[in-house]
Amino acid sequence: MVKALEQKLLKHNIKPTAMRVLVLDYFNSLSAAISLSALYEEFDRSDRITLYRTLKAFEAKGLVHSIDDGTGAPKYALCEANCNTTDHNDSHIHFHCDSCERTFCLQKFSIPEFDLPTNFIQQEVKLVVNGVCDQCTA
Amino acid sequence: MVKALEQKLLKHNIKPTAMRVLVLDYFNSLSAAISLSALYEEFDRSDRITLYRTLKAFEAKGLVHSIDDGTGAPKYALCEANCNTTDHNDSHIHFHCDSCERTFCLQKFSIPEFDLPTNFIQQEVKLVVNGVCDQCTA
DNA sequence: AAAGGAGTGCAATGGAATTGCATTTTTACG
DNA sequence: CGTAAAAATGCAATTCCATTGCACTCCTTT
Numbered sequence: 639m640v641k642a643l644e645q646k647l648l649k650h651n652i653k654p655t656a657m658r659v660l661v662l663d664y665f666n667s668l669s670a671a672i673s674l675s676a677l678y679e680e681f682d683r684s685d686r687i688t689l690y691r692t693l694k695a696f697e698a699k700g701l702v703h704s705i706d707d708g709t710g711a712p713k714y715a716l717c718e719a720n721c722n723t724t725d726h727n728d729s730h731i732h733f734h735c736d737s738c739e740r741t742f743c744l745q746k747f748s749i750p751e752f753d754l755p756t757n758f759i760q761q762e763v764k765l766v767v768n769g770v771c772d773q774c775t776a
Numbered sequence: 777m778v779k780a781l782e783q784k785l786l787k788h789n790i791k792p793t794a795m796r797v798l799v800l801d802y803f804n805s806l807s808a809a810i811s812l813s814a815l816y817e818e819f820d821r822s823d824r825i826t827l828y829r830t831l832k833a834f835e836a837k838g839l840v841h842s843i844d845d846g847t848g849a850p851k852y853a854l855c856e857a858n859c860n861t862t863d864h865n866d867s868h869i870h871f872h873c874d875s876c877e878r879t880f881c882l883q884k885f886s887i888p889e890f891d892l893p894t895n896f897i898q899q900e901v902k903l904v905v906n907g908v909c910d911q912c913t914a
Numbered sequence: 915a916a917a918g919g920a921g922t923g924c925a926a927t928g929g930a931a932t933t934g935c936a937t938t939t940t941t942a943c944g
Numbered sequence: 945c946g947t948a949a950a951a952a953t954g955c956a957a958t959t960c961c962a963t964t965g966c967a968c969t970c971c972t973t974t
Contacts, residue, residue, distance in 0.1 A: 655940080655952065675930080685954045690931075692952095706846055708902070710962090711930070733896060750888045752903075757910035758871060764846070764904045765890075772895035793921065793970090813961085823923045828962075830921095848931090849961070 650699040651723065657684055661692050662701070670740040671705050671713035671732075699723050707734040707741040707766055715743045732766045737774035788837040789861065795822055799830050800839070808878040809843050809851035809870075837861050845872040845879040845904055853881045867901060873909035880909065 643662050644654040652658060664680060665672075674693060678686045693714050696702040700721035704712045720727055731747040734740075749765045781800050782792040790796060802818060803810075812831060816824045831852050834840040838859035842850045858865055869885040872878075887903045 653940080653951075657953080687932090687955080688953055706844060708844060731890065731892070733892070736899065744893060747891060747893070750890045752869065752888045753885060754869070754871070754905065754907075755882060755885070755910060757913050758905075759908040759913055760905050761874065761907040762905070764902075764906075765887075766902045767892065767896075767898050767900070768902075769892075769899040770897040772893060775895050775897055791920070791971095795922080825924080825963090826922050 647701075650696075650701045652695060652699050652701065657688060658692055658695075661689070661696075665702065665714075665716050668715070670742050671707075671715035673709075673711040673713045675711060677714075700726055703728040705732050705741055705743070705766070706764070707732060708768070709734070709739070709741075713741050715741075718745060729763055732764075733771065734766060734768050735771035735774055736768055737770050740771065742771065785839075788834075788839045790833060790837050790839065795826060796830055796833075799827070799834075803840065803852075803854050806853070808880050809845075809853035811847075811849040811851045813849060815852075838864055841866040843870050843879055843881070843904070844902070845870065846906070847872070847877070847879075851879050853879075856883060870902075870904045871909065872904060872906050873912055874906055875908050875912035878909065 640659060640663075643659045643666075647654040647658055647662060660681070661677070664677075674686070674690055677689050677693070678684075681689060693702065693704075697704055697714070700717055700723055702714045703717050703721070703726055704714050706712050717726060717728055718730075728743075729749050731744040731749060733742045733744055735742070749763050754760055778797060778801075781797045781804075785792040785796055785800060798819070799815070802815075812824070812828055815827050815831070816822075819827060831840065831842075835842055835852070838855055838861055840852045841855050841859070841864055842852050844850050855864060855866055856868075866881075867887050869882040869887060871880045871882055873880070887901050892898055
């Protein structure tokens with residue numbers, strides 16, 4: 639399945655180095671967004687800066703998107719399939735659980751339409767909900 | 777009008793020192809949210825830390841709310857009238873203009889309703905729009 | 915007038931993003 | 945192959961803020 643991972647990287651114009659394949663593989667296994675620091679904990683073998691630049695590269699190429707959930711450190715999660723260098727289409731709701739501290743991409747819950755004042759041009763929307771997730775309410 | 781400012785501070789259980797009255801007065805004159813650093817530029821006579829603690833106190837007492845517009849530094853703006861120590865009711869849309877870099881509270885534009893997955897409990901919602909404001913499109 | 919508490923200012927700490935540079939790895943081309 | 949160029953990596957250092965500790969001042973209260 640490494641092949642598939644490499645294909646995905648190449649499709650996004652990212653050179654598939656060992657590190658990057660590993661990081662992408664790890665992202666595939668995640669159900670919540672992850673911060674650089676948390677990622678670093680998982681990859682003792684690699685340098686924090688390398689991971690930082692890996693994330694930046696993934697983000698620039700539309701492979702992951704970053705979420706500012708108010709915890710101070712941005713978190714990263716895989717994009718939807720149709721993101722690329724010039725277009726990110728991640729307009730879904732993000733949910734931060736105040737109990738388990740995890741941040742989820744609710745990809746099936748898109749951001750609703752809303753009005754803006756006259757002559758305000760909307761380019762990007764970020765909607766972050768804080769609360770308690772299903773696993774913590776159970 | 778200093779009296780009125782002092783009254784407002786007292787109503788929020790904030791001791792009205794000269795500095796705090798000045799800061800509140802300055803907030804009243806603003807049409808956009810302001811960061812600590814920007815506030816510091818306006819108050820050469822005061823220490824950055826004092827302003828930092830002033831903002832924290834104002835926020836804790838429901839006089840201002842903070843907005844994370846993605847620029848790294850949080851910005852602050854006056855709350856709506858009915859905020860207090862225990863309740864903030866600032867669920868309006870925030871708009872960050874990528875051109876002039878200002879961040880506006882669109883207090884007349886409330887955040888629309890939306891769905892969450894089953895058993896997710898919503899406690900707070902932050903909606904930040906990036907784009908171009910009316911003055912920059914003109 | 916003295917004492918205590920709150921506010922203020924300065925110095926220092928701490929965490930995280932970011933950058934510079936040298937080294938290693940990968941790619942491209944002869 | 946093999947070497948040169950380009951990209952990626954790792955380390956050190958920088959920078960930017962938020963935050964805290966401590967001393968000093970101001971104000972209130974007795």
